[in-house]
Amino acid sequence: MDLDSVGTEWTAVAVAVVAVVGFSLVWGTGRVLVRTVAGFVCVLSAAAAGLTWVNRQVDAYPTWSSLVGSSAAADTPVTAGRVGAGQIVTLTVNGQASGLNLPVYAYLPPGYSDTGSTRYPVVEALHGYPGSPSHWIKRLDVATVLNHEIRAGRMAPTVVLFPYQTPDPLIDTECANLVGGAQAETFLTRDVPAAARARFQVRTDAAGWGLIGYSAGGYCATDLALRHPDEYTAAASLSGDATPGIKIGDGSENTTYNDLWRLAHLPVPAVSLYLASARTDRTPLRDTRALVRAARAPLSVTTSYIDGGGHNVQTWQAMEAPAFDWLSTQLARPLP
Incomplete structure (x- = not known):
């Protein structure tokens, strides 16, 4: 077990x-x-x-071996898809830029072929803290959701990546480059895209790349899109905050890693954000409304609120399909 x-x-x-x-x-x-x-x-x-x-x-520690070592090294949920469905495979990313060597799980949509000529849009799906990509795969049953939305025509066939944003399950990076610590931002925005472009049939332009995340991963998705508009065109945040809530090491958690500060003091990028929150989830709801007030052109913001709910799996399950569908409307289509 x-x-x-x-x-x-x-x-x-x-x-x-x-x-x-x-x-x-x-x-x-x-x-x-x-x-x-x-x-x-x-x-x-x-x-x-x-x-x-x-x-x-x-899912901070998905396996027994992860309890005594790196959870990233032991957590390998590889599933073969049914006929007509997508599949999840494992890719090891040896981060040349970040120095991090971690597995990344990838959902390959129905019809995907390594020898095909179609290049697919890509979404990086970021987990919360504590947590791991297994939470997307097991608790949020993301493959079933993606299969259903693609089959229904609400979402274009898309490659979805599930990377780790920390090499240690006890260290919360908030997808940032920690001073003297893990260079998570570099891993996610440089090493993961480079590895995916080399391994899979995916689009290489920013118009074909997006982000999604829940909880801490929601902050990650919003923040990385604002910081890297040359890499991503859209991001969806499920119950995410506007600030990292940790110490970066140089005080930048109050400035450049604070999305509200960034929108007030730096040039606004031409990206699209989808901010979803439960009305009873106080901090994400407050930060969502603050981001909406701070947003200005060329930034585009779409909001979605759930009555009741909370900061939990059931809420993210309710938000999951609509967020992926919205992302698909913002990203460039599969390129024959």
Whole structure:
């Protein structure tokens, strides 16, 4: 069983229940050492059950090997698509510019062929923190969503990339270049596109490239589009903020990595943004409205609000298909 599976979660719960029962049975023995050990086992098993549940929600550690090493090195959800459906494959990106060597998962749409002549538009899909690309693939069931939207004609056949934005699941980069740390922005905007263009049949122009992300990945999508209009033409943010919420190392989290500061003080790029938020999700809702007020031509902003909801998987599932459909209307079409 994978670390983020339902089976692992229920096993942890069962162990915690057994520990509590065992603790009640030994309590009357009168032996302090036995009570102490039993109590410790109860606390440890309860904590393990809770952490297993949390991990399943965010997929920070998808596999057992990722728990003791790099999650990026162990997390390889490769799936073969059904006939007439897309498939997910794995690409290892050896970052020449960033120095990061991480896997990237790629959804290849129905009809895709490495030997074909069609070049497809590309969307980079960014995960939240804590999290990993597995959250898109497993919890958000992105392949099924993309298959359905493409089959229905609401989305053009598109290659979707699922990169890591951190080499360590305990380090939140917010897709930025950290001073003295991981160069996540360079990895995502230079190394990943270069590797995809070399490996897959994709468009090479900025008009054919977009971004999407949820939670921290939503901030990433908006921020990278504003910072790199020469690489991307559109971005969709699902429950994203306008600021990184971490220390970059040089104070730039308050200036150039702050999207509101950027729109107020720097030239506005000609890109399109899709900002989705639940009305009950306070910070993303506040920042979405602030970005709308700060936006001016040539920047274009489209908003989408969900009544109720919150900052959770169910909300992102509701936002997912409309956001991909919108992106498809903004990106250049597949190029024969």
